[in-house]
Amino acid sequence: MEYVLLGGSLFVLVLLLNFFINYKAYGKQEKEWKRRRQKREEAAAKGLLVNCPLCNSPLYPGEDLFTRVYRPMSVSDQLCIIKGCPHCYPRVEEGLKRECPVCHKQIDGKTGHLVAHLFNKTSDGKKHVVIAGCNLCCKSKLN
Known part of the structure; x- marks a missing residue:
């Protein structure tokens, strides 16, 4: 019984860690997309696009x-x-x-x-x- 609880808690911990890593990576990726979008808009306003x-x-x-x-x-x-x-x-x-x-x-x-x-x-x-x-x-x- 103790091994089942230990295995279950380890499984939940791995799932939470995976979710946290993916969420944090998605947040960084979204910030990068937002930064690129903002640069594109600024360059288009200045007429710098080639x-x-x-x-x-x-x-x-x-x-x-x-x-x-x-x-x-x-x-x-x-x-x-x-x-x-x-x-x-x-x-x-x-x-x-x-x-x-x-x-x-x-x-x-x-x-x-x-x-x-x-x-x-x-x-x-x-x-x-x-x-x-x-x-x-x-x-x-x-x-």
């Missing part, structure tokens, strides 16, 4: 493009490869299409990317990107 050049989904504050910039850093024009945003790279979200803005062909989610030129403007410290095309339509330019 779209991904591949899938055209909006990039919210804290979301960046996956890019690779090739050296040398001292020149004003650098070769840059754009893989995508968190919505379309490394896994494409449902309902999104990755399309080249130059040739309008469908781009593969794993091996496809955009070829671009990154211009470093030293006078005001801003950077400017010009997209030349995808890895298929720019193949002749890279060789």
